[in-house]
Amino acid sequence: MRAPEFGCGRASHRALNLTPSGVKYNQMVVHVELSETEMDRLFHALSASTRRDILRRTMTKEITVSELAREYDMSFSAVQKHISVLEEAQLIVKRAAGRERLVRADPQRIAQARVLLAQYEDLWRARVDRLDALLAVSVEPTTP
Secondary structure: OOOOOOOOOOOOOOOOOOOOOOOEEOOEEOOOOOOHHHHHHHHHHHOOHHHHHHHHHHHHOOEEHHHHHHOOOOOHHHHHHHHHHHHHOOOEEEEEEOOEEEEEEOHHHHHHHHHHHHHHHHHHHHHHHHHHHHHHHHOOOOOO
8 A cells, every 4th residue: 555645735645544444552443634734733732742641641540621721831721722722622521520621531532643643654754765775776886
């Protein structure tokens, strides 16, 4: 199976319809079919260290937004905005419990992100391998 090609600009950037069958993480079969918008949201959500830390903290247990906010040197509303970005990317789930809002990571979506990143890694490793092969063939010793 040939890896998808990506161009530099939007016009040449083909959408990824990635459906690796049988990929398992923690006994879950993960299918990745993300639109360009969904991929943008996912990578944007993972681009900030605070959001990655919030995601890490919510992987092991549900935690209230207030508890999360106490952990950071920023306003409560700034933490809420980070949580909203993670929620829009579907990396976390927020639910009401009385007056509190509980947040937990979504393991299925995290597994999808892992598969997607692994596919990008495979793509770039293949490109580097092709470049290495090209350079190995191109380099011929010259004798005067």
